[in-house]
Amino acid sequence: MTGIEYADFVDDGYEPRDTDLVCQFVLDPGEGMSMVDAAGRVASESSNGTWAALNVPDRVTELSATAFDIGDGEVTVAYPGDLFEAGNMPQILSCIAGNIMGMKAVDSIRLVDCEWPEELATSFPGPQYGSDVKTEILDAEGRPATATVPKPKVGLSTEQHAQVGYDAWVGGVDLLKDDENLTNQSFNRFEDRVKQSFEMRDRAEDETGDRKDYLVNITADTETMLDRLELVAEQGGGFVMVDVITCGWSAVQTVREHAADHGLAIHAHRAMHAAFDRLDHHGVSMRVLAQVARLTGVDHIHTGTAGLGKLENEDTPGINEWLSGDLYGLSDVLPVASGGLHPGTVAPLLDALGQDIIVQVGGGIHGHPDGTEAGARALQQAIDAYQDGVDAATYAEDHPELATALEKWGTGSPR
Secondary structure, X not given: OEEEOHHHHEOOOOOOOOOOEEEEEEEEEOOOOOHHHHHXXXXXXXXXXXXXXXXXXXXXXXXXXXXXXXXXXXXXXXXXXXXXXXXXXXXXXXXXXXXXXXXXXXXXXXXXXXXXXHHHHOOOOOOOOHHHHHHHOOOOOOOOEEEEOOOOOOOOOHHHHHHHHHHHHHOOOOEEEOOOOOOOEOOEOHHHHHHHHHHHHHHHHHHHOOOOEEEEEOOOOHHHHHHHHHHHHHOOOOEEEEXXXXXOHHHHHHHHHHHHHHOOEEEEEOOOOHHHHOOOOOEEOHHHHHHHHXXXXXXXXXXXXXXXXXXXXXXXXXXXXXXXXXXXXXXXXXXXXXXXXXXXXXXXXXXXXXXXXXXXXXXXXXXXXXXXXXXXXXXXXXXXXXXXXXXXXXXXXXXXXXXXXXXXXXXXXXX
């Protein structure tokens, strides 16, 4: 038997093992606590400690987390791999981002980054397609894929929604997308919307000769989501959309399993993410949320606009780089840039994030003075101009849809 106290969870000289899950935190110790004291309490609470000193078998201490690399407001904690159930993301998060978020020992704490060991990471399926959706499901090789949400995002009838989709598709957009809060409301029923929108999709494909698709929001209780997934597959869809934060990661894991049976890609909307990541000193970073999304198997996820849209700026380039990097052979994730974009922001957006992304534009398409189809054409013209190495204003001289968009919105971003 070995005594175990908070100090036993701290070892500034610790060298992580290959099987450890290593987590980086920023924290502000509680009143009267040193950084070392607070770090020990974090490692204890998130592994196998408690507030009272214990005498425990030696084998139990082998499962203790270890706080190390303790600096000014920063600490790294290594968790033995055996603490975790393979393939169970809720259990993992209950450990590394659970009770520690509310401890008196810290005034605030933020999970900033994780280094995932191979055995744990590969216990998850990862994405089915990742960036390959651009060529496997769409015709977007060598360019950004494009998407749009009908605006207003709720309130349109089923017929109006499907018509907006058709206008955007024939204007050049690849993907129609439901917004995060559109599911099965009385004004636009899910089943009718799916059937009518895919009828319009098929018509647009016949007219343009390009593959088009629809990011259908199936968000609901898990059983309903699976029923909705089946309907999308029956209608010939290639994607389902899930509000991954509000649904929870267990639901995402279940959808991933069933989506694979039908060859469907998963579009992850991150609604509610800012409840976790907006504060720079508390919560869970978007980087970690994106890592969890990749492991659990989404194919694309919204990661921001590098400050060029309407949402709070964040480390979008760094997140996107992690999503595209090697992870023990798991597929990558295609980032989505969305929120306040329009044709005038395309060039700086692609400069910042590259072209292996989805550019989603809502109001910047549908608010075009000449309507949705013209707005879609303006977006595609802005992308064409960028790829041709031509300034958008110059390109607009003989592309009237782009000229009108630039006249209306310029190159600035909305609030």
